[in-house]
Amino acid sequence: MIAGTYRRSFHDEEVLCADPTLGMVHHGERDPGGYELVDGGDVVGVLYGALFGTPESFTRDLIQRILDNPERIIPMLDGSFALACLDRDANRFVLATDKLGTRSVYYTRDPPFVFGSELSSVLTAIEDPTVDEQSVSDLLTMIHIWGDRTLLEDVKSLRPATYVLAEKGERSVRRYWSFLFDSRPEAGYVEETAGAYADAVSASLETVPGTPGVWLSGGLDSRILVAALERAGTEYRTYTYDRAMDPKFDPFLDDIDIANSVADTLGVEHDIVGFTPETLAERLPELIEITDGQLGWNTLIHLSHVFEIDATNPMVLYEGPPLVTGEKVGKNHLGRADHPADVLSELHTRVDPKLVKETLSGDVEPKDTFINEVRAVDQTGSDEQIREVTHLVYNSRKHFSGSNKVARARVGTRVPISSKGLLDLVGVFPQSLRRGSIPLTGGRIPHVPSRMKLELMRELDGALNEIPYGATQLPPSYPHAAHGAGFVVKNAVQRLLSGSTVGEWYRENDCFREYLDELLYGAVERELFNAEPILEARRAHLQGDDDHIVYISAVTTVELFYRRILGQESA
Numbered sequence: 001m002i003a004g005t006y007r008r009s010f011h012d013e014e015v016l017c018a019d020p021t022l023g024m025v026h027h028g029e030r031d032p033g034g035y036e037l038v039d040g041g042d043v044v045g046v047l048y049g050a051l052f053g054t055p056e057s058f059t060r061d062l063i064q065r066i067l068d069n070p071e072r073i074i075p076m077l078d079g080s081f082a083l084a085c086l087d088r089d090a091n092r093f094v095l096a097t098d099k100l101g102t103r104s105v106y107y108t109r110d111p112p113f114v115f116g117s118e119l120s121s122v123l124t125a126i127e128d129p130t131v132d133e134q135s136v137s138d139l140l141t142m143i144h145i146w147g148d149r150t151l152l153e154d155v156k157s158l159r160p161a162t163y164v165l166a167e168k169g170e171r172s173v174r175r176y177w178s179f180l181f182d183s184r185p186e187a188g189y190v191e192e193t194a195g196a197y198a199d200a201v202s203a204s205l206e207t208v209p210g211t212p213g214v215w216l217s218g219g220l221d222s223r224i225l226v227a228a229l230e231r232a233g234t235e236y237r238t239y240t241y242d243r244a245m246d247p248k249f250d251p252f253l254d255d256i257d258i259a260n261s262v263a264d265t266l267g268v269e270h271d272i273v274g275f276t277p278e279t280l281a282e283r284l285p286e287l288i289e290i291t292d293g294q295l296g297w298n299t300l301i302h303l304s305h306v307f308e309i310d311a312t313n314p315m316v317l318y319e320g321p322p323l324v325t326g327e328k329v330g331k332n333h334l335g336r337a338d339h340p341a342d343v344l345s346e347l348h349t350r351v352d353p354k355l356v357k358e359t360l361s362g363d364v365e366p367k368d369t370f371i372n373e374v375r376a377v378d379q380t381g382s383d384e385q386i387r388e389v390t391h392l393v394y395n396s397r398k399h400f401s402g403s404n405k406v407a408r409a410r411v412g413t414r415v416p417i418s419s420k421g422l423l424d425l426v427g428v429f430p431q432s433l434r435r436g437s438i439p440l441t442g443g444r445i446p447h448v449p450s451r452m453k454l455e456l457m458r459e460l461d462g463a464l465n466e467i468p469y470g471a472t473q474l475p476p477s478y479p480h481a482a483h484g485a486g487f488v489v490k491n492a493v494q495r496l497l498s499g500s501t502v503g504e505w506y507r508e509n510d511c512f513r514e515y516l517d518e519l520l521y522g523a524v525e526r527e528l529f530n531a532e533p534i535l536e537a538r539r540a541h542l543q544g545d546d547d548h549i550v551y552i553s554a555v556t557t558v559e560l561f562y563r564r565i566l567g568q569e570s571a
Contacts, residue, residue, distance in 0.1 A: 042088050106119050106122045107338040136151065151561055205234055213309075222259075261365075520559070
């Protein structure tokens with residue numbers, strides 16, 4: 001449904017057919033390479049995103065082949081996209097996501113079949129929506145929602161590498177691609193991955209007519225991305241935001257210091273942006289609307305700096321390469337006797353499940369989500385299940401549902417890591433290059449960065465290897481062991497002397513505190529929640545006994561969802 005789709009003044013709307021309705025709200029001249037609409041008479045289709053790294057173009061012929069044989073044709077497509085194809089005469093319809101699910105797609109659980117890229121647009125077809133308590137549990141536990149669920153029982157989210165086939169009143173949901181997992185020898189792997197990533201970035205640039213942009217931080221992911229852009233020989237510009245959720249301690253180099261050094265070394269145009277607590281309070285409702293309530297607002301703060309840039313230059317922002325660096329699933333998460341659901345819980349839980357259960361009035365078990373996702377993947381081995389769930393569920397739902405959607409509220413986006421060649425390499429990631437843990441810590445303290453991230457940075461661009469890495473305060477040229485020590489020292493000092501900036505904003509800024517309090521007091525009136533644990537977390541945070549801003553952000557995200565998307569004020 002197009003009627004409820006988020007839009008701003010620069011968006012254009014095109015409708016290919018009215019019964020059934022198929023059309024798109026798109027960026028128009030702001031990102032002409034980020035969409036396609038094809039009217040082939042009886043056969044029509046829309047491409048939300050871009051195909052790249054593939055000889056295929058989104059034509060009537062391709063649409064017809066997708067309709068005839070989606071199981072064979074869709075896996076052949078590379079790029080960052082969602083697509084919808086319709087044969088009006090045969091009443092046959094195909095809806096699909098790319099291999100990483102970089103574009104959100106929602107659809108109704110029950111007939112009639114209605115779909116859209118935003119939950120609000122699908123909601124227009126639901127008379128009496130019901131909030132999904134397990135999804136609320138996800139949001140409180142992991143600060144984002146997993147699998148094919150949304151905050152509404154009535155609306156499903158289409159998984160990555162999946163398509164819906166609807167024909168003659170029947171529909172089926174099918175997976176068309178999965179990782180082929182193994183662990184190959186380390187020799188040559190870094191060089192091959194660096195080449196494949198640079199090729200994917202170069203291929204995606206063919207769909208960007210203007211100057212692309214990159215968020216440049218003190219980390220290595222963004223540095224790896226700009227190194228690939230340098231290899232492609234393209235012009236680009238960079239931006240840095242002040243990380244409001246990170247601890248502050250002046251003696252350490254921060255994102256702004258390091259990004260300035262990177263931009264100066266590369267000689268690229270660079271801007272620094274930021275905002276105030278008052279601006280954040282004003283922006284939260286819109287952020288929840290843009291991201292469909294699928295993520296806690298604390299994960300969106302940095303991304304929302306896109307509203308502070310000139311969105312006509314660049315017209316497209318690039319997404320970094322977290323999947324290829326071996327950072328999330330570490331050595332200590334694999335080869336264990338534990339049930340994979342227990343390992344996934346250890347990996348992804350952000351808020352104590354006991355507090356989550358106390359907060360919800362219904363009988364909800366947070367761990368059920370991890371168990372269900374293990375059952376849902378096309379893998380049988382424990383390690384493979386852990387890897388696939390993290391690669392496809394965590395990355396799709398946390399990273400792409402947030403970074404892509406928030407950025408696309410202003411500009412186009414590209415995600416080069418959705419390339420099949422690159423994902424095939426991720427599937428055979430060498431165990432020796434994964435993130436390990438600091439010796440004698442029982443796996444509790446990770447060794448940052450992974451060897452893969454360090455080696456990939458060194459392989460792609462030697463000129464940037466003498467600039468310190470924010471997490472360790474050491475240049476990538478330093479030995480891996482030294483980085484581990486640097487990470488431990490930096491984090492020990494920061495945890496001792498400072499807390500999260502947004503947590504401090506809630507304590508000290510009257511405007512921001514009053515806004516969040518009004519949302520919290522609204523939430524405790526909902527039948528969904530028990531008031532006591534919410535109010536106790538508020539008290540403990542404001543008195544400095546604990547830092548509960550992540551939990552508070554999840555609770556207030558649900559309240560904003562009720563108000564902004566469901567239009568239901570609290571009692």
